Amino acid sequence: MDSTIAMFYLVQNDLRQVENLLCEEPHLLGPRSFTSLQEVRSDAPPQILKSVVIQLVGSGGKRIRPALALLAGHIYRADQERIVALASAIELLHTATLVHDDLIDGALLRRGNPTLNATWTPAATVLTGDYLFARAADLAAQTDNLRVMRLFAQTLMVICSGEIKQMLDKRANLSRQQYYDRIYAKTAALFAVATEAAGVLGGAPEWAATALRDYGERLGMAFQIVDDVLDFVGNEDRLGKPVGSDLRAGLVTAPTLWFLERDGDRRLITDILDDGHKDDASIREAVRAIRESGAVEAALEEARQFVTRSQAALELLPPSEYRDALWELSAFVVERNR
Amino acid sequence: MDSTIAMFYLVQNDLRQVENLLCEEPHLLGPRSFTSLQEVRSDAPPQILKSVVIQLVGSGGKRIRPALALLAGHIYRADQERIVALASAIELLHTATLVHDDLIDGALLRRGNPTLNATWTPAATVLTGDYLFARAADLAAQTDNLRVMRLFAQTLMVICSGEIKQMLDKRANLSRQQYYDRIYAKTAALFAVATEAAGVLGGAPEWAATALRDYGERLGMAFQIVDDVLDFVGNEDRLGKPVGSDLRAGLVTAPTLWFLERDGDRRLITDILDDGHKDDASIREAVRAIRESGAVEAALEEARQFVTRSQAALELLPPSEYRDALWELSAFVVERNR
Numbered sequence: 001m002d003s004t005i006a007m008f009y010l011v012q013n014d015l016r017q018v019e020n021l022l023c024e025e026p027h028l029l030g031p032r033s034f035t036s037l038q039e040v041r042s043d044a045p046p047q048i049l050k051s052v053v054i055q056l057v058g059s060g061g062k063r064i065r066p067a068l069a070l071l072a073g074h075i076y077r078a079d080q081e082r083i084v085a086l087a088s089a090i091e092l093l094h095t096a097t098l099v100h101d102d103l104i105d106g107a108l109l110r111r112g113n114p115t116l117n118a119t120w121t122p123a124a125t126v127l128t129g130d131y132l133f134a135r136a137a138d139l140a141a142q143t144d145n146l147r148v149m150r151l152f153a154q155t156l157m158v159i160c161s162g163e164i165k166q167m168l169d170k171r172a173n174l175s176r177q178q179y180y181d182r183i184y185a186k187t188a189a190l191f192a193v194a195t196e197a198a199g200v201l202g203g204a205p206e207w208a209a210t211a212l213r214d215y216g217e218r219l220g221m222a223f224q225i226v227d228d229v230l231d232f233v234g235n236e237d238r239l240g241k242p243v244g245s246d247l248r249a250g251l252v253t254a255p256t257l258w259f260l261e262r263d264g265d266r267r268l269i270t271d272i273l274d275d276g277h278k279d280d281a282s283i284r285e286a287v288r289a290i291r292e293s294g295a296v297e298a299a300l301e302e303a304r305q306f307v308t309r310s311q312a313a314l315e316l317l318p319p320s321e322y323r324d325a326l327w328e329l330s331a332f333v334v335e336r337n338r
Numbered sequence: 339m340d341s342t343i344a345m346f347y348l349v350q351n352d353l354r355q356v357e358n359l360l361c362e363e364p365h366l367l368g369p370r371s372f373t374s375l376q377e378v379r380s381d382a383p384p385q386i387l388k389s390v391v392i393q394l395v396g397s398g399g400k401r402i403r404p405a406l407a408l409l410a411g412h413i414y415r416a417d418q419e420r421i422v423a424l425a426s427a428i429e430l431l432h433t434a435t436l437v438h439d440d441l442i443d444g445a446l447l448r449r450g451n452p453t454l455n456a457t458w459t460p461a462a463t464v465l466t467g468d469y470l471f472a473r474a475a476d477l478a479a480q481t482d483n484l485r486v487m488r489l490f491a492q493t494l495m496v497i498c499s500g501e502i503k504q505m506l507d508k509r510a511n512l513s514r515q516q517y518y519d520r521i522y523a524k525t526a527a528l529f530a531v532a533t534e535a536a537g538v539l540g541g542a543p544e545w546a547a548t549a550l551r552d553y554g555e556r557l558g559m560a561f562q563i564v565d566d567v568l569d570f571v572g573n574e575d576r577l578g579k580p581v582g583s584d585l586r587a588g589l590v591t592a593p594t595l596w597f598l599e600r601d602g603d604r605r606l607i608t609d610i611l612d613d614g615h616k617d618d619a620s621i622r623e624a625v626r627a628i629r630e631s632g633a634v635e636a637a638l639e640e641a642r643q644f645v646t647r648s649q650a651a652l653e654l655l656p657p658s659e660y661r662d663a664l665w666e667l668s669a670f671v672v673e674r675n676r
Contacts, residue, residue, distance in 0.1 A: 028492065028495055028496050028499060029489075029492045029493070029496060029527070030522075031518065031519065031522035031526060031527075031555060031559075032551070032552060032555060045495070045499040045502070045503075046499065046502055046506060048502070048506065049499065049502060100464055100465070103464065104460075104464060104465070122442075122460065123442040123505060124502070124505060126438055126442060126464055126467075127438070127442070127498060127502050127505065128502065129464075129468075130438060130468075130471070130494075130498045131495065131498035131502060133494070133498075134494035134495040134497075134498050135495055137475055137490075137491035137494060138488070138491040138492060138494075138495055140491070141484070141487055141488040141491045141492075144484060145484075146482060146483075146484055146487070149479055149484070149487050150476070150479040151367075153472060153475035153478070153479045154366065154476060154479075155367065156468075156471070156475060156476075157366055157383070157469065157472040157473055157476055158366050158367055159472075160465060160468045160469035160471075160472050161366060161383040161384065161469060163465050163468075164383070164384055164387060164462070164465050167461060167465065168384060168386065180369065181369065184368075188369060189367070189369070213370070217369060217370055
C-alpha cells in the first residue's frame, strides 16, 4: 500500500510515534526482594528481543490497522499519547499473531523477509510470539481505559478461537456463514476494535462508537475477501507466495466458496481439500477453473458491498478530514493489488 | 499439596468459584455486519477448547496461586466477584505458560496426565496456549481495575522475557544474581501479582499493597528454590519425572549453583551443560556429587530465609485469620515434598 496517499499523510507523524513506541525498550517490573539486594530494581528484556521487535516493526507492513485507530481517534480528538498506545497495541498484536501463524504454517518468508521461524528454533519463536502478545497487552494498558482493555482482551480471544476453528475445519463443505465467521475472527475483529476503541478513547457517544466499530468491521471483511481474491489472481512476486496457496493449505476462501455455490466442478476442489491431492497440477487446474467461473468477480463484488456498507457507517459521524480519509481508505482497500 | 490443611479450608468455596468461572464458556464479541444478517451475534469458542480448559483446570494443580490471591483479597475485604476473577486469571495465565513450556520441552506428562502436546499437533498446542493467554487477559479485565490489568500485562511480559533469557543462557557460568532473576520471572513475579493485585482490589493502602507484593514475591522465590531442590532429592513417582531433569535440560538451579560456588568438581557440571554429555551416568554422578556436597541443605536454608522474609512482610499487615493462613502457607512451602 502506497503510504504517500492522502489518508496516510494525515497520520504520518502519528505513525512515526507508533514506530518509536514499538521500538522503545519497555520497563519491566523488577524483583524487590533479593537476599543481598534490598532496593527496587527494574529489568529489561534480553537484547535480542529488542532487535527482533525492531526487525518485525521495520519490515514494512501496510500499517493499515494503526492508521485506522489514529484516524478514528482524531475524529473525536482522543488524547495523542493514548491513541498512539492503542495504535501500537493493535499493530503489535497483529505482528504477534503473524509470528505464531508463520511458525504453524512453516512459512519461510513474509513481505520478502525471512520469518522468525526460518532462522530461529520453534521454541524461540513460540516464546517471542508470547512476549509480543504480552507487550501488546501492556501497550493496551497504557491507554488507561478499562473498556479499551476489555475490548482488546476480547478481540485476542476471538482471533485465537477463530484460528483454532479454522484449523479444525479444513474441508470443502464450508458454509458462507462459516467463512464470514472465520474472516471476522481473522481480520475484521481487529479492524473493528481499532476504530471502536479509538472512538472510546476520544469520548465518542455510544452510537458513534458503534458506527466506528461497524465501519472497521465491514472494512475488515472487505479487506480479507480482497486478500483471499489476490491469492488467486495476484502477482506472485508481490504476494511473496505462489498463487493458490490457500487451497494448498486446505483453506476454502471466497472465490472457492462462490465457485462451489455456482455449481463449479466440485471434484476439482474436494480432490485437493478432502483427498489431499496437493500437487502443482491439481492446484493449477482448480485455480484456472475458479478464475474462469466468474467467482473472482463475484467475490470482489461482495467486498465492494462491504466497503459501501462501511462507508454508510461513516456517514453517521460528524464530517472532518479524518472521516474523509477513512472513506478514502475503504475505497482503496478493494483496488489494492497486494 | 494437601488441600485439607487449614489455609485452603478458608478459601475452599472461593476455589470452587474459581473452577466454575474457568470452566464457564466465555461470551465472545461476535460480528455485527454480515451481509445477510444485521443483528448482533455472539460467538462461542469451538467445543474442543471448552473440553481442553476443563481438562487442564481439572488436572489437579496445587491451586497455590489462586489461593494466595483469595486469602490476600480477604484481608482487605475485596469484592468477591472481582477477587475470584483475579484468582482465575492468575491460575489460567499459569496454565497457559505450562502449555507452551511443555510443548517447548517436549514434555509428555504433567501431574501424571498427558500434556496437550502429547496428543495434539504443535500447531494446535501453540494456538490453544494463545487462547488461554487471551482468556486470562479477559478474566483480568473482569476485575474492572486498571492498575490490576496493568500489573497483569507487566507480569506476562516479565514471564515471557525471563523464559527467553533462560533459553539463551543455558550454561554453567550462571551467576547467583542471574539465577534469582530467572526464578523471579519464572515464579515469584506471578506470586507477587497475585497478592499485590488482591490488595489493590480491596483498596489496601499503598504500603500494604507493597507488603503484600513483598510477601508474594519472597514466597515465590522460596517456592521455586524448593522446586529446584526437589529435582535433586524428590521422589520420582511424585515428581512425575526423573531426578536431575533440570541438569539434563541444561539448567543450572540452586543446588548446582551452590555446588559450583563451594568449589565442587566443575567438570561434572560443565561436561553436561557445556559439552552436552547428557547420558544417564553423567547425570547420576553429578546429582550424587551435588547431594553429597551439602548444596541441597544450603539451598533449602536459602529458601527458608525467603520464607522468613515473606513472613516479615506479612507482619506489617493487620491481623486476621487470612493473614494467619498466608503465614501458614509460607511455612508449608519449604516442607512440601512435591
